[in-house]
Amino acid sequence: MEFSSKLLEKAVNEMAQLPGIGKRTALRLVLHLLKQPKEQTQLLATALLQLREDIRFCSRCHNISDEEICDICSNTSREQAVVCVVEDIRDVMALENTGLYKGLYHVLGGKISPIDGVGPGQLNITSLVEKVKSGQVKEIIFALSSTMEGDTTNFYIYKQIKDNSVIISAIARGIAIGDELEYADEITLGRSILHRIPFENAIKNS
Amino acid sequence: MEFSSKLLEKAVNEMAQLPGIGKRTALRLVLHLLKQPKEQTQLLATALLQLREDIRFCSRCHNISDEEICDICSNTSREQAVVCVVEDIRDVMALENTGLYKGLYHVLGGKISPIDGVGPGQLNITSLVEKVKSGQVKEIIFALSSTMEGDTTNFYIYKQIKDNSVIISAIARGIAIGDELEYADEITLGRSILHRIPFENAIKNS
Missing domain, CATH: 3.40.1360.10 (Dna Topoisomerase Vi A Subunit; Chain: A, domain 2)
Structure with a gap:
């Protein structure tokens, strides 16, 4: 891809580093940002930088969290x-x-x-x-x-x-709710018959 | 979508403003950035900000360009x-x-x-x-x-x-090179027969 602007080329190349984003898609995204008000690009860039800079992980469960201990770990109920x-x-x-x-x-x-x-x-x-x-x-x-x-x-x-x-x-591994038995793969179907559960349990949460 | 972190939520929401990027994809992209070295996020953010801030358009053809007049317009040949x-x-x-x-x-x-x-x-x-x-x-x-x-x-x-x-x-509008006539839409095929060109011209650039 030949670009008429180094700035554009750099932005597209950086965007194309993201997984699943090719150069064409990257160009489309960058051109979209150019058509939007400047603020949108600033908000995006700031949000990414802040997240990367201030990101914290719960010291108990290692989930992403803004606090030392996340909401789930600190929920005593x-x-x-x-x-x-x-x-x-x-x-x-x-x-x-x-x-x-x-x-x-x-x-x-x-x-x-x-x-x-x-x-x-x-x-x-x-x-x-x-x-x-x-x-x-x-x-x-x-x-x-x-x-x-x-x-x-x-x-x-x-x-x-x-x-x-x-x-x-x-x-539990097994046939997903709503799936047809005939289309299930053998391993999943095999496991779901081996690990069958009492019918009373099966209807409890449905 | 319930997020455990406001910073994460903000980054995902901003990313999901881009065309064709839903919340799930945005989350995947943002989590990818979190796994990469900090520099990658900084490079991406800086490239986007710089582009949006310093973007210039060729004063003759309005194409994106780093100069007052783009390479194409200033090419005298x-x-x-x-x-x-x-x-x-x-x-x-x-x-x-x-x-x-x-x-x-x-x-x-x-x-x-x-x-x-x-x-x-x-x-x-x-x-x-x-x-x-x-x-x-x-x-x-x-x-x-x-x-x-x-x-x-x-x-x-x-x-x-x-x-x-x-x-x-x-x-010129017409049947794309390599396309089968039978699958072409009627309007395109119609135009390509109406706007037919001398055979000598057709083989010139092939």
């Missing part, structure tokens, strides 16, 4: 001894949206992935293991995505906490 | 009396990529579109009409997209310049 292990803040938001989970979270900040160069040391695993060893935790729920990386991470943590008196569970 | 009328810088870049056009451009900055609240006054039309009236221009080529807005804009300009001694042309 939640079950303090149940901890759900998730990858990032999006999973916390998704689980919170269900309105059905009343325990706390532990945000790992990623999954163990040798291909992407992410080892256990870069994740918030040590603090989770310490939390369990301190005896404060009654149940750990693994809620990582069911990929090879997710399974590896689960197992890595499992090995370090299994000798403590803690219940270790994982979220 | 180009045909100074042929002016191609386009909507924005992307069209200039696309035409320049062909390597076949050696004249100058005139960037309107949009199309007349009452629905989007864009009237002729917001576009660079007056300077184009003056350019023609001054007698410097031998040929005007309309290269706006063939939508109702494009046609309206073409016609609006045409009415103001038609009484001058200037050739007024429009880029």
Whole structure:
């Protein structure tokens, strides 16, 4: 791409660093900003800079938070001894949206992935293991995505906490509500028949 | 969407103002920036701010440019009396990529579109009409997209310049190279048979 302006080229190149944004899309976004009032660009730039500069993580669960302790961890009406292990803040938001989970979270900040160069040391695993060893935790729920990386991470943590008196569970895998059985993949269908639950339980929350 | 941090919420909301970026995508982009070194966010923010602050437009063709007169307008080896009328810088870049056009451009900055609240006054039309009236221009080529807005804009300009001694042309519409005739829409196919060209001309640039 040949640009008539170095300023434009620089802005497009920086925008195109974002995941899923190619050069054409970046150009479209930058040209859009040029057509809007200056304030919009200033607000965007300031919001990004402030976030990156002042970002804080809850010292207990490592979720993004503006306070030392996040709203969820400091909510005493939640079950303090149940901890759900998730990858990032999006999973916390998704689980919170269900309105059905009343325990706390532990945000790992990623999954163990040798291909992407992410080892256990870069994740918030040590603090989770310490939390369990301190005896404060009654149940750990693994809620990582069911990929090879997710399974590896689960197992890595499992090995370090299994000798403590803690219940270790994982979220249920199965056919999604509303899905047709015939279109489900074999592994999911297989798991959902193996891990079947009493019918009374199944109709409880529907 | 419920956010655990006001800073995060603000950044996501600003990012989601961009066209084609929803809240989910915005969150993904912002979380990506959080995982990258601080410098990346700073470079992006600075590039956007600088562009918006220092942006200049060529005083002749209104294309984005870092100089008073852009590279194309100041290139004396180009045909100074042929002016191609386009909507924005992307069209200039696309035409320049062909390597076949050696004249100058005139960037309107949009199309007349009452629905989007864009009237002729917001576009660079007056300077184009003056350019023609001054007698410097031998040929005007309309290269706006063939939508109702494009046609309206073409016609609006045409009415103001038609009484001058200037050739007024429009880029050829027809079946794209490589396209099958049977899948072409009727209007395009109709135009391409009406506006047929001598075969010798057709094979000249292939």
